[in-house]
Amino acid sequence: MSNEQQAPAETKPTTEPKPSKRRFGWLNEAIVPLLAILTAVLIGAVIVFVSIPSNKLPAFDLSLYGSRSDWFFSTLPERLRVTLSAFTGLFSGAFGDWTNPSSIPVAMSNTLVESTPYILAGLAVAVTFKAGLFNVGAEGQLLMGALGSVAVAAFMPQWFGVASLPTIIHLPAALLAGVIAGGLWGIIPGYLRAKTGAHEVITTIMLNYIALQVMDYLINGVMKDKSATLQRTPFIHENAALPRIISKATDPSLTGGQAYPRLFTTTSSTWDLRIHMGIVLAFLMVGFIWWLMNRTPKGFEIKTVGENPEAARYAGMSITGTVVGAMGLSGALAGLAGTSQVIGLEYNLKAVFSSGLGFDSLAIALLAKSNPIAIVPAALFWGALRTGAGAMQVNTGISINLIQIIQALVIMFIAADQIVRWIYRIKQAEGGKITFNRSWGK
Structure with a gap:
């Protein structure tokens, strides 16, 4: 027998993810959206630079400038100043002029107010993205939520023949009415999708138009405030209003005799x-959706159906129930967005309402990659753009349409992230993708 010992088999070392990659995984997910925003802002700056209003620049005079190009290059310092002023105005409008601290609370408050419906509607769209669905109907669901909440908040005491109802009854009822109305409007396309195969993109678009016309019909009909010159409902009852956090006392003569609540009263402007x-409800919903998606069996079902419906069916999951439930939850969140606008901010419902909040939520969910936590900064960014646009226009005369250009560019770079990856030489990372149902176009 040979005295030679058999050499042990060569074993390959196991490879585990580096701790740094696990720890900073969120940064890897965020890098492309952040660069998309940066690129969109830089392109916006270039647009401002070359299209500054003529009244902000010295007039072209052939006797002073040999050619148009000479005039253009001579105005470069002024163009740079106006461009910087435009974005300084955008920032100060959204977050306040930091050289004037008294302007900061109002500006920050306005940005948070604008962001509140974006957070809720962004969550609504993100839920359906997780389920592999494309809910274009957040706008209609938001409108129906606003309509349901104002019906209860403004007319519920009349139904019971009383002057008013206690806050503990009236406020929850108004919130619940908005959530149910939006949820039911979301269940309709969900049921049609699950039972008949009707694609949710088509049905939700059609339901948006129906919701708009229903709202217009009711506000100009049975729900119209006969004493108002505007096309709007009566003011909601004060006991059905979400309290403001801090503000001056409202003048009842301007709000239909209602003195709306606040947590803290101030006399300071x-x-x-x-x-x-x-805003508190919005943050609570962020935590709830994160918990639902990451810590519950129902959230696992939603994500599994979205990623692989066949595997979900093989595992015994109800595809119909999950699709209908996801669309219903999405509609409820969008309905809550509309409700918060009516009973927390406007105190009535006008025929001109929403201004595309539901459609913007698609962009917010895409920007956040359907991550409930990332919805918050994405919504704050959108709210800041909307709040700061006015100050930018006042400072420089630049049209607020520039903001829409920046928003459109952000959406384009997020939807076609390979453009950003090519510009900045970023490799494709695994995960973080939004999966839509494979049935589109069938």
Whole structure:
């Protein structure tokens, strides 16, 4: 026998993810959206630079400038100043002029107020993205939520023949009415998708038009305030309003005799803020959706159906129930967004309402990659753009349409992230993708 010992088999070392990659995984997910925003802002700056209003620049005079190009290059310093002023105005409009601290609370409050419906509607769209669905109907669901909540908040005491109802009854009823109305409007396309195969993109678009016409019909009909010159409902009862966090006392003569609540009363204009408890509801919903998606069997079902419906069916999951449930939950969140606007901010419902909040939520969900936590900064960014646009226009005369250009560019770079990856030489990372149902176009 040979005395030679058999050499042990060569074993390959196991490879585990580096701790740094696990720890900073969120940064890897965020890098492309952040660069998409940066690129969109830089392109916006270039647009401002070359299209500054003529009244902001010295007039072209052939006797002073040999050619148009000479005139253009001579105005470069002024163009740079106006461009910087435009984005300084955008920042100060959204977050306040930091050289004037008294402007900061109002500006920050306005940004949070604008962001509140974006957070809720963004969550609504993100839920359906997780389920492999494309809910274009957040706008209609938001409108129906607003309509349901104002019906209860403005007319419920009349139904019971009383002057008013206690806050503990009236406020929850108004919130619940908005959530149910939006949820039911979301269940309709969900049921049609699950039972008949009707694609949710088509049905939700059609339901958006129906919701708009239903709202217009009711506001100009049975729900119209006969004493108002505007096309709007009566003011909601004060006991059905979400309290503002801090503000001056409201003048009942301007709000149909209602004195709307606030947690803290001030006499200072610096702290007379529009921010209301809707922002608290929005943050609570962020935590709830994160918990639902990451810590519950139902959230696992939603994500599994979205990623692989056949595997979900083989595992015994109800595809119909999951699709209908996801669309219903999405509609409920969008309905809550509309509700917060009506009973927390406007105190009535006008025929001109929403201004595309539901459609913007698609962009917010895409920007956040359907991550409930990332919805918050994405919504704050959108709210800041919307709040700061006015100050930018006042400072420089630049049209607020520039903001829409920046928003459109962000959406384009997020939807076609290979453009950003090519510009900045970023490799494709695994995960973080949004999966839509494979049935599109069939």
